[in-house]
Amino acid sequence: MxxxxxxxxxxxxxxxxxxxxxxxxxxxxxxxxxxxxxxxxxxAGDRVTEQKVVRWHAGTDDATSLTLVVGIGPGDRIERARVVSESASTVVVAVDVRRADGDQQAIAVYAEATVALDDPIGERVVENVDGTPVQQGTAL
Known part of the structure; x- marks a missing residue:
């Protein structure tokens, strides 16, 4: 029972x-x-997120490296920049940013990171991981 x-x-x-x-x-x-x-x-305070690249320019005279420009918070830092893939027509890039702990001012600062390419950039298009094209140039 x-x-x-x-x-x-x-x-x-x-x-x-x-x-x-x-x-x-x-x-x-x-x-x-x-x-x-x-x-x-x-x-939660110490986290790494992928940040979209807003501009790029050739990092060397022979264009076998790219300098990538990203907007980050004043206390953030670039953790890693990488070439995700290269093809005859595109170069896909990504930049991981470590977010600062606590509150930050709501302003962006621009930071740069350099990545190496297997072949010179030539006429290839640079894209973010989500497929959005990244504009060439140094001025924002």
């Missing part, structure tokens, strides 16, 4: 509901979610 816990209405005033296996499981699950949430929140 299965014993059912009393309903809250049947308990005397001020009495706590008896613990059941289901209630204990729910309590353990909520505690685990709380601990995981605190752990994730602790890591």
């Amino acid at each position: 299965t014993r059912t816990p009393p309903r809250t209405a049947d308990l005397p005033p001020g009495a706590a509901r008896p613990r059941t296996p289901a209630r204990r499981a729910i309590g353990r699950t909520l505690a685990a979610v709380l601990v995981a949430g605190v752990a994730v929140a602790g890591c």
Whole structure:
């Protein structure tokens, strides 16, 4: 015979509901979610995101490297710049930026990173990972 816990209405005033296996499981699950949430929140300030490149120019006279220009926050820093792929017609680039902890002023500063190419840029189009073309030039 299965014993059912009393309903809250049947308990005397001020009495706590008896613990059941289901209630204990729910309590353990909520505690685990709380601990995981605190752990994730602790890591949230130090994050790396991919930033779109806004301009590029040849980094060397022989055009076998590109200088990529990105807009970042005043406390951010470039973590890594890379050539994702090269073909006869396109060069796909990406720049990862480490975001600063805490609040920042809502202004952008421009930062540069240089990447090496397998072949000179020639007439190829430079694109971000999402396929948007990047304009050539140094002036913004």
